[in-house]
Amino acid sequence: MKRFYFEEESIQPEEFHVPIYKRASAQDVISIGFGLCVLSYLIVFYIISITNIFIKNPMEINVGAMFQSASFDHLFGTDFLGRDIFSRIVKGTEAFFLPGLLSITISTAIGMLFGVLSGFYPRFASRIISYILDIIDSVPRFIFILIIIVLFSPSIYLIMTFVGITSIPKIAAYVKAKVEVLKQHGFIESSRALGLSPMTIIFKHIVWLSSKSVLIIHATLGMGEVILIETSLSYLGIGVQEPKPSWGNMVAMGADYFFQGRVWLSTIPAITITVTIMGLYLLGDGLNSIYNEKVTR
Amino acid sequence: MVTALKLVLKEVVYTLMLIVGVTALLFMFFNLMPGDFPGKGGGLPAYLNLLKRLFTFQFGVSVVSGVDINSILFPAFRNTLVLTLGAICISLIIAVPIGIFSAYRSFKGYSWPLTIFSYIVSSIPVFYLGYLILFFVSRQTGFLPIFYPESSAGKHRLLSYVLPILVLGVGNDAISEIVRLISSELGRVMSTDYVIASKARGESLLASSVNEGIAIPLVSIVFSKVPFLIGGAVIIEFVFNWPGMGRLAFQSTLDRDLPVLIVIAFLSVLMVRAGMILKEILLYIFNPGEG
Numbered sequence: 001m002k003r004f005y006f007e008e009e010s011i012q013p014e015e016f017h018v019p020i021y022k023r024a025s026a027q028d029v030i031s032i033g034f035g036l037c038v039l040s041y042l043i044v045f046y047i048i049s050i051t052n053i054f055i056k057n058p059m060e061i062n063v064g065a066m067f068q069s070a071s072f073d074h075l076f077g078t079d080f081l082g083r084d085i086f087s088r089i090v091k092g093t094e095a096f097f098l099p100g101l102l103s104i105t106i107s108t109a110i111g112m113l114f115g116v117l118s119g120f121y122p123r124f125a126s127r128i129i130s131y132i133l134d135i136i137d138s139v140p141r142f143i144f145i146l147i148i149i150v151l152f153s154p155s156i157y158l159i160m161t162f163v164g165i166t167s168i169p170k171i172a173a174y175v176k177a178k179v180e181v182l183k184q185h186g187f188i189e190s191s192r193a194l195g196l197s198p199m200t201i202i203f204k205h206i207v208w209l210s211s212k213s214v215l216i217i218h219a220t221l222g223m224g225e226v227i228l229i230e231t232s233l234s235y236l237g238i239g240v241q242e243p244k245p246s247w248g249n250m251v252a253m254g255a256d257y258f259f260q261g262r263v264w265l266s267t268i269p270a271i272t273i274t275v276t277i278m279g280l281y282l283l284g285d286g287l288n289s290i291y292n293e294k295v296t297r
Numbered sequence: 298m299v300t301a302l303k304l305v306l307k308e309v310v311y312t313l314m315l316i317v318g319v320t321a322l323l324f325m326f327f328n329l330m331p332g333d334f335p336g337k338g339g340g341l342p343a344y345l346n347l348l349k350r351l352f353t354f355q356f357g358v359s360v361v362s363g364v365d366i367n368s369i370l371f372p373a374f375r376n377t378l379v380l381t382l383g384a385i386c387i388s389l390i391i392a393v394p395i396g397i398f399s400a401y402r403s404f405k406g407y408s409w410p411l412t413i414f415s416y417i418v419s420s421i422p423v424f425y426l427g428y429l430i431l432f433f434v435s436r437q438t439g440f441l442p443i444f445y446p447e448s449s450a451g452k453h454r455l456l457s458y459v460l461p462i463l464v465l466g467v468g469n470d471a472i473s474e475i476v477r478l479i480s481s482e483l484g485r486v487m488s489t490d491y492v493i494a495s496k497a498r499g500e501s502l503l504a505s506s507v508n509e510g511i512a513i514p515l516v517s518i519v520f521s522k523v524p525f526l527i528g529g530a531v532i533i534e535f536v537f538n539w540p541g542m543g544r545l546a547f548q549s550t551l552d553r554d555l556p557v558l559i560v561i562a563f564l565s566v567l568m569v570r571a572g573m574i575l576k577e578i579l580l581y582i583f584n585p586g587e588g
Contacts, residue, residue: 027409027412131314131315131318134311134315135315135318135319135322137524138315138319138524138566138569138570138573139319139524139562139565139566139569140523140524140525140527140528140565140569141524141525141528142527142528142529142531142543143527143528143531143546143558143561143562143565144562146531146546146547146550146558147323147326147555147558147559147562149550150549150550150553150554150555150558151326151327151329151330151555152330152331224420228420228422228470231422232422232423232424232532235422235424235532236531236532236535236547238550238551248422248424251422251424251425252424255424255428258428258432259431259432259436263432266425266428267425270421270422270425273420273421273422273425274417274420274421274422274425277420277422278416278417278420281416281419281420281470281473282416285477
């Protein structure tokens with residue numbers, strides 16, 4: 001199967017008309033399929049957890065039924081306080097779903113804006129924007145989050161806002177590179193000659209018609225990163241606090257019993273985290289290889 | 298040579314500018330922080346004083362414990378440096394062969410399990426991987442020590458370095474990224490004309506594409522992973538009780554000890570930018586044309 005790369009000489013008009021299903025290899029199809037499965041169970045879990053149907057109360061303590069193994073009543077067993085692990089995992093999606101969407105929205109919107117600006121106006125905007133982005137980029141994200149937690153409150157929405165801010169530089173760099181390539185194409189020049197306003201050219205022809213795929217890929221990969229950060233912070237005890245379930249603090253609580261041989265308490269949430277993040281990464285990379293955007297995480 | 302020197306000088310000046318920017322941002326945050334705090338306020342002279350203290354490496358005392366920050370920070374910084382560099386080496390040792398293996402087109406079917414392995418490994422949360430390996434290696438077999446012995450000297454000292462470095466090297470998400478980058482870049486370079494020509498001359502396919510296909514992508518990705526490694530080090534140091542900068546940062550977060558955190562942020566910016574300068578130099582060595 002022939003692969004297409006966005007290089008100067010390989011861009012010919014007819015290559016854009018190769019339909020997506022013909023560009024995909026078997027690996028891409030498997031990756032994207034797996035990723036879509038993960039995405040759909042995330043959405044289903046979130047809907048279940050906000051409507052509270054089908055699951056038990058995840059905070060209900062039942063000391064008589066500690067450490068039960070899997071059964072029909074408790075799908076994944078119970079934890080050290082007799083709480084149902086399956087309901088806690090379902091409810092744990094609430095900890096990162098909306099904050100994660102917030103973070104992705106912030107990073108893609110502002111990153112796209114900065115990227116387009118610095119790609120389109122290399123004289124004025126590019127220097128300042130790249131300085132600001134390098135400042136954000138050179139502080140390690142985790143240290144930045146710790147400082148934010150000290151300065152303000154450890155609210156997950158605030159933390160995720162700053163996670164979104166710290167992923168702006170990456171997206172801006174890709175959009176900028178994309179815009180610089182696109183600027184040399186004939187259609188931008190001709191739309192300028194037709195008298196379209198810069199806003200129309202930027203938002204319709206560059207952002208919507210040409211860089212949609214970059215943004216979608218970044219949104220998927222960004223969701224994986226958000227889950228990783230949320231679970232890490234909750235594991236450390238500075239994200240979502242204990243009575244509220246989160247996959248991270250479930251691992252942390254189960255870890256107390258890990259060395260006693262009760263491995264499943266922290267293994268079940270850990271497997272959930274692994275499968276979810278892997279699905280999102282595979283989805284992003286599969287889309288990436290179909291669209292040949294060469295986005296790195 | 299002159300070009301290289303100019304390049305390094307430019308990067309150093311830019312690094313100084315960035316450090317001024319980062320510390321100004323942190324100082325601004327510090328003054329925006331709700332509540333009263335020792336050392337708060339003071340405007341521009343206070344900021345210049347902070348800069349002077351940072352650049353002369355006289356960091357002052359911690360507001361919570363009252364100890365000199367220098368005496369606790371530098372051993373911690375050394376430990377974190379060992380951890381981070383070791384983790385990078387481990388990641389490279391695992392990821393590069395998988396990437397090369399999957400770059401050979403004919404092996405694509407066989408390399409799929411390896412690629413999946415690299416994905417699984419890089420999406421396991423680091424903290425869980427730490428427990429898992431501790432459980433199997435230390436508790437079941439007793440082969441390696443569980444905790445980092447702070448004071449004990451002798452033979453166990455080096456052994457206790459092994460597990461944290463291994464876990465951080467395997468568990469950060471660099472592996473799948475390196476694999477993907479190398480396999481796509483090497484695959485692309487291997488089908489270019491000059492590599493095919495050198496293959497026709499009887500030279501090895503891998504040796505003639507190693508520079509453009511492996512060295513340049515590796516250099517450009519590894520150093521951009523340093524911030525993520527420092528973030529992973531916070532968790533690993535918490536799991537393994539490793540007396541490094543990350544654990545210090547976490548401890549000062551719990552204590553709300555902002556001066557220590559500002560110094561840690563300063564040192565990590567230094568680490569990140571040192572990586573960037575090294576990256577520019579290496580890229581110049583591997584690819585002198587595009588200086």
